[in-house]
Amino acid sequence: AAVQAIVDFEEPGTGNLIRNNVLARQQTLEAQGLTKEEARQEASYRVFGSKPGAYGAGLQGLIDERCWDTQADLADAYVNWGGYAYGAKHLKGEGVEAKSAFVHRLSQLEVVVQNQDNREHDILDSDDYYQFQGGMTNAVTQLAQKSPEVYLNDHSNPSVPKVRTLKEELNRVVRSRVLNPKWIEAMQEHGYKGAFEMAASIDYLFAYDATTDLVADYQYEKVTDALVFDGANRAFLEQNNINALEEMAERLLEACQRGMWQEPNGYDTKLQDLLLELDMRQEQAN
Structure with a gap:
């Protein structure tokens, strides 16, 4: 409704950019065969989200289960999941499928901004951040x-x-929390759940790299040293949540195999050896 009010507001000059863009897009859509009303409605869509009754951006399952080959696969999932328009007066609060409009709006974007208004969490301890900000990027x-x-x-x-910048924020979170000995020690006090949080941070770091290409090799290396190959932390993981240790090693090895960790300098071999060791230990236990 707010967008439509701006579109309907005629003012002198060419300063009403939203109106100008909507009218230009309307003409294009009419030329493609839409009626004037249909073209105006689609050209005015600016608020998009997942299907009514659903939540998310469609990336978590793909990345968690390794069901993607290229970044184009992730983009397709993001568009398919989030291509529903909201807010237009004629929709009466309901969402409507509008993937072509969503694709057009995304193709015109120059800046992606994620707002954060609290200090209770950061971008590497929730999948929402990489799904929405990383997915859109x-x-x-x-x-x-x-x-x-x-x-x-x-x-x-x-x-x-x-x-x-997102790169600056990733650097800040990795240095101030993920690599912080005080945070690692605090997680160790929480046993199984603390180990889970370590693994989750690596998952989200990987997912941000999969969607933005902003994680540097040295960050993978330092995180691997601190959480996987540090003797004290490895002993903690083996005792409290060996599955988390295995998951971290698998995710970091996946980064090597996909070329995201571009020059692992032997870490890929070390991770493979660790996974073989864990597999052998599990077989012996059975």
Whole structure:
């Protein structure tokens, strides 16, 4: 409704960019065979989400189960899952499938921004961040054939908001939490669940790299050293949640195999050896 109000507002000059863009898109859609009303409605869509009654961006299952080959697969899933339009007056609060409109809007984006208004969590301890921010970034890159600028808007302290690039935010979270000995020690105090949180952080780091290509080799190396090959932490994992250790090794090896960890410098072999050792131990236990 807000978009339509702006579109309907005629003002002097060419300053009403939303109106200009909607009218231009409307003409294109009419030329493609849509009626004037249908073209105006589709050209006005600006709010998109998952199918009514659903939640998510469609990436978690694909990445968790390794059911993707290329970033184009992830972009297709993001579009298929999120291509439902909301907010237009004629929709009366319901969502309607509008994948072609979603694709068009994504192909025009130049900047992707994720807002964060609290300090209870960060971008590497929830799958929502990589699904929505990473998913949109990858979809724009695939559709526009050009990577957008990507930012994290941190206004957890409203009086001092901070805007960082996503790469800066990934660096900050990896250094301040994931590699922080105090955080690792705190997770060790929580046994099985603490080990799960370590594995989840690696999963989300991997997923952000799969969707944005912003994780550097040295970050993979430092995370692997701190969480997998550090003697004390490995002993903790083996005692409290050996499945988490195996999952971390598998995910990091997958990063090597997919070329995301571009120059693993022998870490791929070390990870393979670890997985073989864990498999042999499991067979002997059975």
